[in-house]
Amino acid sequence: MWSPVAVIVIGTVLDAVTPPPYQFQRFLSAAPALAAVVWPVSGTLAIGGCAVVAEIGLALAKGTLGTAPRLFTLAVTAVVTLAAAYGCAARLRNERLVAELTAVADAAQGVVLRRIPERLGRVEVATLYVAAAAQARVGGDFYEVLHTPYGVRALIGDVRGKGLRAVGAAATLTASFREAAYDAADLVELAGRLETSAVRYSDLQPDRDDAERFATALLVEVPDDEPVARLVSCGHPEALLLRDGRVRVLEPTLPSPPLLLGAVAGIGYHVDTTELRAGDQLLLYTDGVSETRDRSGDFYPLPERVRPWTAVPPRRVLTRLHEDLIAYSASGLDDDVAAVAIRAFDTRTEASPEERSPREAGVPG
Secondary structure, eight states: OOHHHHHHHHHHHHHHHSOTTOOGGGGGGHHHHHHHHHSOHHHHHHHHHHHHHHHHHHHHHHTOTTSHHHHHHHHHHHHHHHHHHHHHHHHHHHHHHHHHHHHHHHHHHHHHSOOOOSEETTEEEEEEEEOSSTTOSOOSEEEEEEEETTEEEEEEEEESSOHHHHHHHHHHHHHHHHHHTTTOSSHHHHHHHHHHHHHHHHHTSTTOOTTTOOEEEEEEEEOSSSSEEEEEEEBOOOEEEEETTEEEEEOOSSOBOOBTTHHHHTOOOOOEEEEOOTTOEEEEEOHHHHTOBOTTOOBOOHHHHHGGGTTSOHHHHHHHHHHHHHHHOSSSOOSOEEEEEEEEOOTTTSOOTTTSOTTTTTOOO
């Protein structure tokens, strides 16, 4: 912030105490250029005016005001000041535009990735989303968890591709899930509703290419009155079951197609059922987790890394996962990362997260 002032002060002192042919006053023209980076337009003009006044004062002190070198230096400083003011105005316009776009992105994030309650039905829930781009708010990864008449239903997915089209598809699928999850009789019907929404959204897009555009998704249902979890994997990475220090990969018994390709391939959806006892956790994630690479190019060994965390509350599982991914990756996360942790508990014997102490609930102290 104060570097332009420092340039003026240092340049003036050096020029005053050094004899010719050294002409440190020429460095004063850098002051308005520096000011344009962090100061407003008025401040940039003021710094430029101070630089001109300092140059005139030095010229009067040395009796060189009318010489060609001094006049040239004054002209350069004046031109640099005007150019810096123009650049400063452009910077401020861009900053306002970025602020507006950030507000729009925040609104989009609120639509696609709303805040999930920590407790739903007989499960605790935690979520994680990390955009690959440092300034991004939302991308093609998406998730949702709802408490419906059929129990807790969860969705996690990944739209192929990047940019606004991927965000639009993610928003469409999330909105469709929020509507259909409450009245679809089972996960097969729910997957079919999502497939219909994906096809309709694709039909509305110009220059569409169904062979190149699709979304993977994983649907999960945890009934309130049964110790089970039902899953439908639409071409999505397999969920993990964390139980008593062991990790089990829940591979589907029959493959189901990704969304938007089901109608093309004419393949139906298959439901798998697994036991989900109190204390068990399901870890759902996108390929940004499993495809993170280290310096040697090896993929992140997710089942091995999460094995020590099977007894850890969901929020801490995802916190440790995020930290471990960053430590494991060679050059930072180069893909969006989304994850959902779902932990079943016995409502008859175990207190809810709101009733436990912060340490018991997994909230950092």
